[in-house]
Amino acid sequence: MTAQATDGREGRTSRAFDRARYDRATAHLQAPLAIVDLEGFDANADDLVRRAGGKPIRVVSKSVRCRTLLERVLAHEGFAGMMAFTLPEALWLLRAGARDVLVAYPSADRVAYADLAADPELAAAVTVMVDDPAHLELIDASRDGGTQEIRICLELDTSLRLLGGRLRFGALRSPLHEPAQLVDIAQSVARRPGFRLVGVMAYEAHIAGVGDAVPRRVLHSGAVRAMQHIARKELARRRAAVVRAVRTVAPDLEFVNGGGTGSVQHTAAEDAVTEIAAGSGLYQPHLFDTYTSYQGRPAALFAQPVVHRPGPGVATVLGGGYPASGAPGRDRLPVPYLPAGLRYAPQEGPGEVQTPLLGSAADELLLGDRVWFRHAKAGELCERFDILHLVEGDRVTASAPTYRGEGRTFL
Incomplete structure (x- = not known):
C-alpha cells in the first residue's frame, strides 16, 4: 500500500491514514520504537x-x-x-x-x-x-x-x-x-x-x-x-x-x-x-514546521505504548521525556502527533518514566496502543533509540542502526 490519501494540503498524507499504516507496519515490533518513513x-x-x-x-x-x-x-x-x-x-x-x-x-x-x-x-x-x-x-x-x-x-x-x-x-x-x-x-x-x-x-x-x-x-x-x-x-x-x-x-x-x-x-x-x-529537513522535526519558505513531510517519528488509563480523557504512555537541546521552552519538547488531538498534562509534561496525555482522542486508546510523537530536532532522536525501522507504505522493509546502535556516542 502506498500513501495516497490526503488531508487537503498538497503533498501531505492524512494523519489518520499515516497512523493506520505505521501501526500496521510495526505491529510485530515492541514499542517504544522509532521509524523513518522513506x-x-x-x-x-x-x-x-x-x-x-x-x-x-x-x-x-x-x-x-x-x-x-x-x-x-x-x-x-x-x-x-x-x-x-x-x-x-x-x-x-x-x-x-x-x-x-x-x-x-x-x-x-x-x-x-x-x-x-x-x-x-x-x-x-x-x-x-x-x-x-x-x-x-x-x-x-x-x-x-x-x-x-x-x-x-x-x-x-x-x-x-x-x-x-x-x-x-x-x-x-x-x-x-x-x-x-x-x-x-x-x-x-x-x-x-x-x-x-x-x-x-x-x-x-x-x-x-x-x-x-x-x-x-x-x-x-x-x-x-x-x-x-x-x-x-x-x-x-x-x-x-x-x-x-x-x-x-x-x-x-x-x-x-x-x-x-x-x-x-x-x-x-x-x-x-x-x-x-x-x-x-530530511526528517522534518517539528521545529521546522514554522517556516514560510518551505513545508516538509514528517518522516521520523517515535512511538510510546499506553500503559495507564487514569480516567476519562487521559491516556498515559511509557517514557517520552526526550527534550531537545537549546534554550529551554515548550518548543523543545516532542509533540504528540498521532492520533491527533492529544496534549500534555500541564502538571507533568513529558516525563522520564511516563507521559500523561489529555484530550478526547485519549478515550479511544487501549492499553498497549501506540502514540506517535515527533521530536523537536532531527538527529537527537537517534540518541534515544538503537534502531530506526524503515517504513515503506505499510511495511517495515529494513531496520538500520543509529550511531548509538553501533556503539558510537560522539558527544
Missing part, C-alpha cells in the same frame, strides 16, 4: 535539491545519525559530501566508507588530530574547522610525529549586528566577522607548514534555524521575518566580500559552504556560495 524522507531530499537550485548539498550528519540513511541520501542526485559534528565522528565515517567530510566545529581532540596527521587517506578526505590561530597550534602540538598536510576551513561569524553591535542576532560561534579578520587567519594558515586552506563556512543560524511563522505568535513571527530579511541582505554582501578577500590569500579555495534547511534557496542564490549544508 517516502517522506525521499520527498524531503527531493525538495532540498529543488531549493538548492543546482548547487550540491553537503548532508549534515548530526541531523541524521544513521549511516544507512546517510548513504541513502548521498546516493540521491544533488547531494555530495558530509558535514560532521566532531572529528572522531568524521574519522569513523571515513573508515566506514565516506569520502569527503567537513568537520563543522573546531576540535580539541588531540588523539583524533594525531590519527589524522598520521594517515594520508584520512588527511586527504577530512577538512577541519578553525577560527583562531590557536587551533593551528593545538593541531601541531597533537601531531605526535604525523606529517600529513591538514585541510583547513575558516568559519565566518554570520551574526547580524545592529546599532553599533549593541543588538546582535545569531549564534555565538566564530569570532571572525569582517573580511580583514579572515584574511589575517588565512595568512596564518598560509605561513604555517603542514596546512592548506581549502574552504570557508558560514552557517546563518538566525536565518536557517529560526521559524518565522510560529502559531499564536503573530508579532514575534513578523519581527523574525523582518530581521531575517535584513540579515540575508547584509550577510550576502559581507560573505561575498569575505570570499573575495580570502581568495587573495588562497586563490585555489575549493568550496564556500553556507545555509541550512531553513534557508537553502536563499543561500543558494548567492554567487559566492558553492555548496549548501542541510540535514534536518
Whole structure:
C-alpha cells in the first residue's frame, strides 16, 4: 500500500491514514520504537535539491545519525559530501566508507588530530574547522610525529549586528566577522607548514534555524521575518566580500559552504556560495514546521505504548521525556502527533518514566496502543533509540542502526 490519501494540503498524507499504516507496519515490533518513513524522507531530499537550485548539498550528519540513511541520501542526485559534528565522528565515517567530510566545529581532540596527521587517506578526505590561530597550534602540538598536510576551513561569524553591535542576532560561534579578520587567519594558515586552506563556512543560524511563522505568535513571527530579511541582505554582501578577500590569500579555495534547511534557496542564490549544508529537513522535526519558505513531510517519528488509563480523557504512555537541546521552552519538547488531538498534562509534561496525555482522542486508546510523537530536532532522536525501522507504505522493509546502535556516542 502506498500513501495516497490526503488531508487537503498538497503533498501531505492524512494523519489518520499515516497512523493506520505505521501501526500496521510495526505491529510485530515492541514499542517504544522509532521509524523513518522513506517516502517522506525521499520527498524531503527531493525538495532540498529543488531549493538548492543546482548547487550540491553537503548532508549534515548530526541531523541524521544513521549511516544507512546517510548513504541513502548521498546516493540521491544533488547531494555530495558530509558535514560532521566532531572529528572522531568524521574519522569513523571515513573508515566506514565516506569520502569527503567537513568537520563543522573546531576540535580539541588531540588523539583524533594525531590519527589524522598520521594517515594520508584520512588527511586527504577530512577538512577541519578553525577560527583562531590557536587551533593551528593545538593541531601541531597533537601531531605526535604525523606529517600529513591538514585541510583547513575558516568559519565566518554570520551574526547580524545592529546599532553599533549593541543588538546582535545569531549564534555565538566564530569570532571572525569582517573580511580583514579572515584574511589575517588565512595568512596564518598560509605561513604555517603542514596546512592548506581549502574552504570557508558560514552557517546563518538566525536565518536557517529560526521559524518565522510560529502559531499564536503573530508579532514575534513578523519581527523574525523582518530581521531575517535584513540579515540575508547584509550577510550576502559581507560573505561575498569575505570570499573575495580570502581568495587573495588562497586563490585555489575549493568550496564556500553556507545555509541550512531553513534557508537553502536563499543561500543558494548567492554567487559566492558553492555548496549548501542541510540535514534536518530530511526528517522534518517539528521545529521546522514554522517556516514560510518551505513545508516538509514528517518522516521520523517515535512511538510510546499506553500503559495507564487514569480516567476519562487521559491516556498515559511509557517514557517520552526526550527534550531537545537549546534554550529551554515548550518548543523543545516532542509533540504528540498521532492520533491527533492529544496534549500534555500541564502538571507533568513529558516525563522520564511516563507521559500523561489529555484530550478526547485519549478515550479511544487501549492499553498497549501506540502514540506517535515527533521530536523537536532531527538527529537527537537517534540518541534515544538503537534502531530506526524503515517504513515503506505499510511495511517495515529494513531496520538500520543509529550511531548509538553501533556503539558510537560522539558527544
